[in-house]
Amino acid sequence: MKKSTLFDIISPVMAGPSSSHTAGAVRLGLLARNIYKKVPHKVVFKLYNSYAHTGKGHGTDKGLLSGILGLKVDDRRIKDIFNNEISENIDYKFEYYDNFRRHPNSVDIELYGDYNMKISGDSVGAGEILITKINDFNVSLSGNYNTLILVYKDKPGMISSVTSHLQCANINIASLSCDRNAKGQDASMIICIDGNLDADIVQSIEKMDDIYFVTYVEKLG
Amino acid sequence: MWKNWDNDMDINISTFEQLYNVCISTNKQIYEVAQEAMGASEDISVEQVRAFALRSLFAMKEAIDSGLNSKELSLSGMCGDDCFKLQQRYKNESAMFGKLFEKIIEYALATSEENIRMGTIVACPTAGSCGILPAVLVGVSREYNYSENNQISALITAGEIGRIISVKVALAGAVAGCQAECGTASAMAAAAVCQLRGGTVKQILNASALALKNLLGLTCDPVAGLVEVPCVKRNPFLAIHAVTAVELALSGIESKIPFDEVVDSMAQTGALMSPMLKESSQAGLATTKTGLKIKENIFGK
Numbered sequence: 001m002k003k004s005t006l007f008d009i010i011s012p013v014m015a016g017p018s019s020s021h022t023a024g025a026v027r028l029g030l031l032a033r034n035i036y037k038k039v040p041h042k043v044v045f046k047l048y049n050s051y052a053h054t055g056k057g058h059g060t061d062k063g064l065l066s067g068i069l070g071l072k073v074d075d076r077r078i079k080d081i082f083n084n085e086i087s088e089n090i091d092y093k094f095e096y097y098d099n100f101r102r103h104p105n106s107v108d109i110e111l112y113g114d115y116n117m118k119i120s121g122d123s124v125g126a127g128e129i130l131i132t133k134i135n136d137f138n139v140s141l142s143g144n145y146n147t148l149i150l151v152y153k154d155k156p157g158m159i160s161s162v163t164s165h166l167q168c169a170n171i172n173i174a175s176l177s178c179d180r181n182a183k184g185q186d187a188s189m190i191i192c193i194d195g196n197l198d199a200d201i202v203q204s205i206e207k208m209d210d211i212y213f214v215t216y217v218e219k220l221g
Numbered sequence: 222m223w224k225n226w227d228n229d230m231d232i233n234i235s236t237f238e239q240l241y242n243v244c245i246s247t248n249k250q251i252y253e254v255a256q257e258a259m260g261a262s263e264d265i266s267v268e269q270v271r272a273f274a275l276r277s278l279f280a281m282k283e284a285i286d287s288g289l290n291s292k293e294l295s296l297s298g299m300c301g302d303d304c305f306k307l308q309q310r311y312k313n314e315s316a317m318f319g320k321l322f323e324k325i326i327e328y329a330l331a332t333s334e335e336n337i338r339m340g341t342i343v344a345c346p347t348a349g350s351c352g353i354l355p356a357v358l359v360g361v362s363r364e365y366n367y368s369e370n371n372q373i374s375a376l377i378t379a380g381e382i383g384r385i386i387s388v389k390v391a392l393a394g395a396v397a398g399c400q401a402e403c404g405t406a407s408a409m410a411a412a413a414v415c416q417l418r419g420g421t422v423k424q425i426l427n428a429s430a431l432a433l434k435n436l437l438g439l440t441c442d443p444v445a446g447l448v449e450v451p452c453v454k455r456n457p458f459l460a461i462h463a464v465t466a467v468e469l470a471l472s473g474i475e476s477k478i479p480f481d482e483v484v485d486s487m488a489q490t491g492a493l494m495s496p497m498l499k500e501s502s503q504a505g506l507a508t509t510k511t512g513l514k515i516k517e518n519i520f521g522k
Contacts, residue, residue: 010343010379010380012344016448
């Protein structure tokens with residue numbers, strides 16, 4: 001567990017009733033939105049375990065949708081999001097499952113639109129969250145850092161090529177993790193950074209050979 | 222041990238003994254030490270730390286005032302109109318212990334009910350315990366006209382108490398039961414009010430320790446897994462509990478067991494407590510005949 005600060009104890013200001021089931025749900029939706037980049041036409045939320053069982057009583061469904069629509073945890077519209085005009089143009093559905101292999105407060109968010117994406121995450125307590133999977137790649141995204149996510153061909157030198165772009169921009173890396181589905185196939189890189197990354201650096205990395213997908217995910221406020 | 226304090230403000234205080242020693246050796250109040258340390262760790266000014274606390278204080282007052290004006294029920298329909306009932310009674314009849322007592326229990330219920338109807342509250346330290354600290358902090362401040370500045374100092378004092386408790390015990394019902402959530406909130410509330418009333422550092426720490434000590438072993442057994450029964454009504458009870466602790470401490474009454482050891486015993490008690498009594502709704506009030514019936518009515522079989 002991350003050490004609490006004075007600020008953690010006297011905040012957040014949030015829509016009730018539960019930090020894990022309401023505020024955590026909003027933050028999962030928000031981070032999924034930051035990863036997906038656009039407002040999808042359709043979203044399917046698959047809620048697992050405690051999220052499935054007590055989610056309705058805690059407004060977990062409202063929180064998830066509010067996050068996808070860009071609302072922050074203290075937004076007064078969360079409570080009535082299903083009747084708010086900002087949710088009119090999006091098609092959404094909730095499904096409920098039991099799966100003991102999943103975290104007690106767990107959700108899959110399937111986004112459909114200009115492109116499709118599946119994002120999985122857990123609400124790990126006190127409003128803190130973890131995105132654990134984007135499509136088929138295992139990741140670990142808390143939303144506490146600005147993060148660069150890449151999918152690329154698994155081959156020697158990719159990490160140093162990417163990080164040299166960051167070095168040139170004087171960006172410090174807070175953490176870096178990689179995963180791949182098989183040797184020589186698709187690989188993923190998650191780079192958490194201090195400070196902000198300019199769009200032109202993201203673009204220059206995008207233009208590199210054998211980079212399939214790049215997205216810059218801004219941290220949650 | 223603390224001779225480098227002035228040069229190294231972000232030194233990590235993790236026990237109440239350390240906090241007390243720093244306060245005494247630097248001749249500072251708890252909130253001064255806390256706001257300087259917070260500022261140093263985030264590289265921001267003390268004014269910015271206080272501005273953050275003011276935003277929380279403001280949101281607490283908004284939650285109280287919205288809560289006082291609503292009798293909307295929660296999503297489950299279990300709770301939401303009790304504060305209204307209290308206010309109706311106080312229109313014609315006074316509470317036995319006077320206006321301040323009325324304010325405190327009204328504010329605590331107003332905030333907790335605002336929480337369960339998805340209103341905006343401050344999770345201080347958690348959403349389920351969100352009514353306790355604001356009720357006494359705002360109630361006492363309104364009754365005695367304490368300045369906003371004093372209220373901010375009191376909130377920061379309370380926050381530091383919560384922070385140090387959380388070093389040893391995660392403030393989550395699932396980890397250590399309700400003692401960790403509402404118990405901590407009550408200890409924080411005691412510290413805030415003791416600060417407002419001009420208590421010394423020693424008296425503030427004793428007020429907190431006494432409040433926490435008398436809530437050890439409190440279980441977390443919410444009906445139907447919702448933050449409603451017994452959580453909502455527990456908030457006014459533990460707000461008043463905090464006031465008792467302050468009255469004792471201001472009279473020089475001390476906790477025989479030092480605060481750090483009270484926190485150790487809370488951690489131990491939490492660890493020994495069955496998981497069935499820690500936010501899993503598998504025992505206690507949640508599985509009473511009526512508790513199960515309520516659950517069935519809300520979620521079906």
